Amino acid sequence: MTTTQQKDNTTIEYQRTKAKEMVKYFKEQQYQQLVEDSTVFGFTKKNEINNGRWTMFGLLVGMMTEYATGVDFIDQIKLLVNVLGIADLD
Template structure:
């Protein structure tokens, strides 16, 4: 028994329960255009780029280009070079953090802050509902119990 799938050129074969018990088969989806199971298509090979004589010359080195790695012996990068690069990265990210801090206010009715406040409010509301369901006490009773447990109000 075969059924048509809403996707064109793909059929799913359904095996009745009696036949499945006799032999262990699984459902295989196959494409009508290919042999075997569906596979991700391969990317076409890249065509080699033609270079003009002017483009063949290397560009002049930029002022911010990183220095070439200091290599010793068998192609290993030295520890001094790694430390230097790590310090440069730390300085770069420090500078990025300072640039982000100068972009504007952090407090107030900003979209980012309102989204965060809304999410925390939804979380608090869900916790309140779950607590009410678990304890059977409504919000006012929960507040009375909380204040009594913290010793703020004596309700006895």
């Protein structure tokens, strides 16, 4: 087929059908992105970043407390468990 014959075979109905398929595809992509962005619970990128930040903050506070008091991190956790009445570890 030559280029002119290929252009002749492309009808308006064919173009309209392809355009409708593209609109449907992009609406589905937009919907999937909306669902992904609205996820609040579970392993989402935002939640994992926040969990990592809180972990780093907790370790930093533990190290600063160990530096200030001389009580190591494990003994700090034991002391917290005893004070809160969760378990008697003495």
